[in-house]
Amino acid sequence: MQALSTLILIDKDSVQPVYLQIANQLMVFIKEGNLQAGHRLPSTRQMADWLTVHRKTVIQAYDELLAQGWLESRTGSGTYVARHLPEMHPRSLLNGAARSVNPAHTAGFEFEALPHLAQPTVFSKNKYHLDDGFPDSRLAPLEELARAYRSQLLTGNPYVRLGYGDTHGSLWLRQVLADYLNDTRGLKITPENVLITRGTVMGLYLSCTAFLKPGDIAVVGELNYNGANMNFLQAGARLVKIPVDEHGIVVEALADICRKQRIRMVYITSHHFYPTTTALRADRRIELLRLAEQYGFIIFEDDYDYDFHYLSKPLLPLASADKAGVVLYCGSFTKTISPAFRVGYLVASENVIHHLAQLRRIIDRQGDILLENAIAELLQNGIIQRYLRKSMRTYRQRRDVFCELLTANLGDHVQFQVPVGGMAVWTHFDPAVNLPALARKALQHDLYFSPGYRNEERSPVLNATRLGFASSTPDELASCVEILRKLLCS
Structure with a gap:
């Protein structure tokens, strides 16, 4: 023990108290097997002499380890390494030297690094x-948003305001958003048809997790948003790619696939196709909805920048003409205001929204209710519309x-x-x-x-x-x- 005590390093300039430095290093000796269960520790006076610290400091260190269960005190006998600890052995030697392991760098268990996740974050x-x-964040209504957020932060019942909320998202935002989408997108929805998310990708992830099983077919364009492809592959789906031309995806190719095999989901950016920015032609929109109704597959409509259309009134989304309840319509304020504001929405039938809200709970109990209410205030006051x-x-x-x-x-x-x-x-x-x-x-x-x-x-x-x-x-x-x-x- 006296030899081990020479390995205890004390830094009196550290923010960590000396007694914790001693306790933590003794704990390491026990974990690594250098101090075995039942080993008797020197008295506090003896340890204090070895370490040249005050005896009370060693008493605090011992008390800390006693409280954590690493040590046990036997009346009239002294302090020992707890007997209930399993037998531990010192680290094995490799070629005469201790094997170097850095758990902060490499885990002690194996896992598969999936290739579809190996995408750089840009x-x-x-x-x-x-x-x-x-978008240019310099144009965003940041002062108005800051005032609205501050108001949400400081006013009202703090237990409700700062506590847990609905997994569907802020009711106020869902109410205002339903009215806004009905006016601008030609939808016919209520707040019960809206799930607030932290962006389009979260809506897509929830949908893939909820509605895709391993082996299901997900159809995307030959050119497509890679974040969508990653989600489908993560869910275990089989990606089938169809041609893309100057009018978006070639729906005739989709019809050929439908006649041969069962499709579960089709991903589409119908308004400004990603990456080429072209709009899906009207006849293809009609045929896509008809195929979805006939063959029973889901259309995930990612309307990532609907609000920015420069020639004429934007084409209404597929969701506005969905009579069969086959479209999951997803949008976000990240492309409207700034990517830093993680507020999006998914629109679908009530039973779908309820199911997704239940699923959302296990990965994200709720969003930023204060931010969601601040966005609701800006929408209700027409500030976002003017912006x-x-x-x-x-x-x-x-x-x-x-x-x-x-x-x-x-x-x-x-x-x-x-x-x-x-x-x-x-x-x-x-x-x-x-x-x-x-x-x-x-x-x-x-x-x-x-x-x-x-x-x-x-x-x-x-x-x-x-x-x-x-x-x-x-x-x-x-x-x-x-x-x-x-x-x-x-």
Whole structure:
């Protein structure tokens, strides 16, 4: 024990009390088998002499270990390592040295690292960015939102306000949101048809978990949002991909599949197809709904940026024409206000919403009720509606400026169609351009953009990418294009 005591290191400058430093290091000796069950510890006076600390400090250390059950006191005999502890052996030696194990780095158990989860999390801190199509948070009604959030934080019954709420989400937000979606999307819903989520991805995850079994077929476009593909694969579904053209997914190909095998779910971004931003043509919308009703599959409609359509009144979502209850309609405020505000919604039949709310409870007891109520206040007062009208004019101007800049400066290197909506331009680069290399060079000039579209980790990178324009001012967009021009012409 005297030899072990020389290994106890005391840092009197540490914020941790000395007695806890002693107790914790003695605990390690016991865990590693250097102090076996039943071993008698030296007296507190003897240990204090060895460690050159006050006896009361050692008494506190022993008392701490006694309280935790590592030690036991025998009247008239002394303090011992607890007898009830299992026999522990010192760490085995490998080639004469203790085997080095760092549990903070590597777990002591095996698990499968699934390839579909091996996707980088992209976030840019660069001065310039042509992102995936994000809003400009500088335009968001942050002062109004801050006031509304503060009001929710400080007023009302604190037990109710700061306690547990409904797993469906804020009732106030569901009421206001139902009215808003009925007015703007042509839906015919009540608050009972709405589940508040932390974003579209959460709604998709809940839906996949609830309604897909291993082996079920989920149909997506050949080009598709990779986050959706990851969710389907995580649920054990079998992905079947169908062609995509300038009008969205080819529904005729879906009909052929339906005649041969049972489909469980179809994922669609019908308004501004991801990644190409095209809208699903009217006849295909009608046929898709007809097929869903005929063959009984679910349509998951991800309407990620419905509010930003620049030519005319936006096409109503599939959910507005759903007479058979086959559509799960999902949207979010992350593309409306800012990705930092994790408030989304899923609309479906009442029994589906009830089922998903029960499932949601086991992964996320509830959302941010204060934020949800603050959003409800802004919606009810028309603040978000005014913000959307203003930001749509701004984003339309930025789209026009950006497309003109691309044509004037990069016309020999890129091809694109001016998007009718959304916040990004689907851009094809000349085959001679090494897009990943161009993206790496751009980073050296403080410009971020995606190094080419990849549908999944194992698929090849297309020489095309989404260049987001909404989050940058016209001057910033000009700087972005100038950087690209210089790099392509060098």
